[in-house]
Amino acid sequence: MIRLLICGLPLATLACHPGLNDQVAARSTTVPSPQTAPAMPRARTVVFVCDATGSMINKIARLKIELMLAVQSLRPIDSFDIIFYQNTSVLKLGDDMLSATPENKQKAEVWLDGVTTDGTCDPVAALTFGLKLRPRLLYFVTDAADFPDVPAVQNVFRTLNAGHRTKVNTSLIVETKEEQEANKDSEPLMRSIASENGGYFQWVRTDELK
Numbered sequence: 001m002i003r004l005l006i007c008g009l010p011l012a013t014l015a016c017h018p019g020l021n022d023q024v025a026a027r028s029t030t031v032p033s034p035q036t037a038p039a040m041p042r043a044r045t046v047v048f049v050c051d052a053t054g055s056m057i058n059k060i061a062r063l064k065i066e067l068m069l070a071v072q073s074l075r076p077i078d079s080f081d082i083i084f085y086q087n088t089s090v091l092k093l094g095d096d097m098l099s100a101t102p103e104n105k106q107k108a109e110v111w112l113d114g115v116t117t118d119g120t121c122d123p124v125a126a127l128t129f130g131l132k133l134r135p136r137l138l139y140f141v142t143d144a145a146d147f148p149d150v151p152a153v154q155n156v157f158r159t160l161n162a163g164h165r166t167k168v169n170t171s172l173i174v175e176t177k178e179e180q181e182a183n184k185d186s187e188p189l190m191r192s193i194a195s196e197n198g199g200y201f202q203w204v205r206t207d208e209l210k
Contacts, residue, residue, distance in 0.1 A: 043137035043167070045079045045097055046070075047130045049123065051142035052084035052091065057117045059143060059173050062206050064112045071108050074100035081133060082108060085126035086119035092126075097133055124152050131160040140193065141171045143179075145186035153189075157197055168197035173204040180205060 048067055052060060067082060074080055079097035083090060093111050098104040121142065130138055147153050157168065170190040174180045180203060191201040 043135070044077060045133075045135040046074070046137045046139070047080065047097065047133055047135040048082045048139045048141070049126050049130045050082070050084050050139075051121060051123070052086050052115055052117050053119050053121045054117055055121070055143055058175055059206060060115070060117050062209070063141065063173065064115065068109055068112060071100065071105050074105075076101050079135075080108075081130070081135075082112070083126045083130050084115055085121070085123045086117075088122050088125050089119070090126045090129050091115060092129065097135065120148075121146055122148055124149065124156055127153065127156045128160065131156065131166060135166055137199075138166050138168045139171065140168060140190075141173060142186075142190075143173050144183045145172070145189045150189060154193070157193060161197055164198050166197065167199045168194055169199040170194040170201045171204050172202075173206065175206050177205065177207075 048070070050063060050067070056063070071080060071082075076099060078100040080100055081097045082093040085091070093108055098107070121144070123140070123142070124147075127140065145153075161168070170193050172180075172183060172186055172190055174183060187201070187203075194201040
């Protein structure tokens with residue numbers, strides 16, 4: 001099992017308690033080694049496109065923590081944006097990538113704290129927005145690739161990232177082995193998106209993260 005990796009660095013994995021900032025501050029120095037993971041160069045521009053639909057209700061807290069740790073690891077010369085999707089709606093931190101200054105990291109923390117789960121899973125608009133920012137690295141995170149229009153999802157990458165400027169890493173985040181088994185049909189699509197865009201795919205099971 002590969003631990004959740006963001007920005008090419010293994011992130012601390014935290015138990016979910018109230019107070020996002022307190023969790024990050026308390027555990028940000030704890031960085032587990034991944035069991036298996038490719039070496040990833042540090043990207044200076046990173047966009048996270050993540051699932052915030054109803055099925056993520058028990059996983060969103062963990063995801064927020066991982067995202068905030070990723071943001072905290074960025075340098076001021078780096079830029080980032082965070083995008084969530086619900087139904088066809090796009091929830092975004094910024095209309096463009098933000099410099100990773102202390103002020104923008106604080107802005108991200110406050111914004112993440114207000115994100116809730118709702119609706120069903122259609123990532124096309126969010127992926128379109130994220131790829132048009134032209135980051136060097138994009139993370140696409142969901143719990144199941146049960147998208148209403150799979151060819152449309154594939155075509156977003158094939159059209160907007162035809163030159164493979166953006167490396168795309170994909171993750172399926174689940175709570176248990178049973179959920180992973182139930183969602184195994186999602187793996188081929190997520191793996192192919194990563195492969196076609198120069199990135200890697202991983203399963204993340206929250207019950208295995210300490």
